[in-house]
Amino acid sequence: MASVPRVVVIGAGFGGLAAVKALARAPVAITLVDQRNHHLFQPLLYQVATAALSPADVAGPIRSILRDQDNVHVVLDRVVGIDRSARDVCLASGKRLTYDWLIVATGARHSYFGRDEWAQHAPGIKSIEDATAVRSKVLLALERAETETDKARRDALLTFVVIGGGPTGVEMAGAIVELAHRSVSRDFRTITPHCSRVILINLASRLLQTFPEDLSAIALANLEKLGVEVRLSTPITAIEADHVVAGDERIPTHTAIWAAGVQASPAAQWLDAAADPAGRVVVDDALHPHGDERIFVVGDTACCAGPQGVALPGTAPVAKQQGQHAARAIRAAVANRPAPPFHYRNFGNLATIGRSHAVIDFGWSRVSGLLAWLIWSTAHVYFLVGFRNRLQVGANLIWNYLTYARHARLITGAHAAPAVSISQTHDLFKGEKHDRAA
């Protein structure tokens, strides 16, 4: 072992960042590898997708966040494998990082349950690019509806389908219905955004399955009051560019959004470890995969049994506490002290519904309505990384609450119209109009 123990952390999400910060005063040399230069505050990403916040409001450069922590070296690179015998992390650049302890916190992506062809028509929201692509898709549908003269096609353009009734799906449906019904209601001339439909499709028999049943019922009532049509116990059997098949119903739509399932990063393959069906690495109560005490797996990429034997959910608090546990265990090992096993402390489970409702399950208590929304807002702004972001997101949330404003309504990227050029004969608008956003 080198004189200063080397800790490699893969991933600067909630788990990885919490681990690095908890090692701030430890006598170790940390290397934090991420394929992105920014930490992303995923719980607010749906607000970027619905034009309420800008990307920079919910993301901060990893280097800035760790600016004052001298024992960490940030590397922008992509992990392609882990060599456990050599204790090396293999990077896409060809470099290798040798570790004395390794923390794997590589998160998760969408899962289409084997139907990857659905991804092109029903994007999920996991990255900044995902969020701005969904934002362009929703806004373009409204623009196209404004100039569409055929009623059936216009109705399809004004139908938004959210697939999945977990917190993300519930939050997206509430935010889209508000964007379509209220924020843009005065901006269009031929369409009335009140005619738009938002349909939330859920396979399970209730929304927010990880919450108590009464909160699920409240969430359902709140969503329906906002104008969202909720279909429960309804499987999706097809997703195409111009329709979705939910149960027996064919729903014409050009805007489907996926919030139904996730798949862990390929850490299980890298580690040659046992994985659950979602690809998460099965870990013991010290967060080690197959008993390897040099390695911790935390966050969305770990399958860790909770208090009742049920696997802990893929939430930010779980990831943070696991990252902090790994750091504590490493500090104990460096000091030749034994480390206690990991115990998850549940401080509450939150989901927000539209602009003034939320549900919170504290375990010992349940809160819903405006009070829950205020707690939700405060907690999210508080946990946002960086003082400036807190200030700005707080100001934006209050502003949006007061005005229904959606200031970040920019259509950019591949979906935006091309630059003016008479030589450009490729025409996004021509032919079947409903192919355009496909």
Next chain:
Amino acid sequence: MASVPRVVVIGAGFGGLAAVKALARAPVAITLVDQRNHHLFQPLLYQVATAALSPADVAGPIRSILRDQDNVHVVLDRVVGIDRSARDVCLASGKRLTYDWLIVATGARHSYFGRDEWAQHAPGIKSIEDATAVRSKVLLALERAETETDKARRDALLTFVVIGGGPTGVEMAGAIVELAHRSVSRDFRTITPHCSRVILINLASRLLQTFPEDLSAIALANLEKLGVEVRLSTPITAIEADHVVAGDERIPTHTAIWAAGVQASPAAQWLDAAADPAGRVVVDDALHPHGDERIFVVGDTACCAGPQGVALPGTAPVAKQQGQHAARAIRAAVANRPAPPFHYRNFGNLATIGRSHAVIDFGWSRVSGLLAWLIWSTAHVYFLVGFRNRLQVGANLIWNYLTYARHARLITGAHAAPAVSISQTHDLFKGEKHDRAA
């Protein structure tokens, strides 16, 4: 003519928007066509490219800006031609818009003076996508330098070349040198951003050629004080992925930015009108091309003689005043009154240099230094469209001034690292590292 005269405005930049607003109370039916859904405040776009502002800070949805103006219909579409005999504007969607009066305000793009192959290595900054692409390019160069072990390659990664010494080039060079020297100075471990070089290359013998000579000298002195190396009277003869040839000098660099020339939109072809070498439509003192009183051409796409016979520059004030003139002339025509010819009133010419210097030429007076910067800031925040943007950009400018913060340092889009996937063998980092940002 229809009972209500139809006015078609192409382009929602400064000129088009000013025309539409000046027609707010006129008895006309306006259709505003733009290929984008947002108006862009181009003078601050370089701040997006250097991570100080977010895209939504400098762009607002056209529909929101014109929300309360009932006589305008906004259409997201792309113009492909103008049929003057039928008085029709032909759209990419196949639709046609018939006009009684037409205002063409389609702006300009970069011009590489026939060397279009330079575009891939030296992007310009005209759109949101341009700005975020340049931002990613600059930030990625710093990231790659951090892990580069070869000194020559690291030096090349830390060399930033700005081509063009007009206001945009001067502003970009000042902003990049501050980003590289100050804002990120504490964020990196192996590179010291102080070692980075910013080189501004100008073909003319002085910077800011449209300003008086003493202000050019002040701009030069201020830029050099900030640490920018300025090369005057220096032509560019080659731009490749890993170097630029300026005069006799081969400058190894991976980040070249183009601010040297613009080319008008193809309006001259659409109108079959005379154009100047930059492609701008030659108009008379009433802003009509070849005497067609139904058509006005305004802003960057018009070549209009100024007070001394010199063509007016492509600036926001010129575009705004021309748009307002066209609106006035249409209102006069509707009322059967004669319209006076267009006269440009020069309220001042501004350029900013870094975080606390600017130069302003009022014609009757010249200002430089901190006072000029304060006037520059106030004017830009004031002219930003929409109360919220004003508030937010004002807050951001003050915050950045006090802290040197660059909060929007996000590497996104095609240049960002790809999603984690072990099946993904394509490797952005592999091989010749300097090809990566190409």
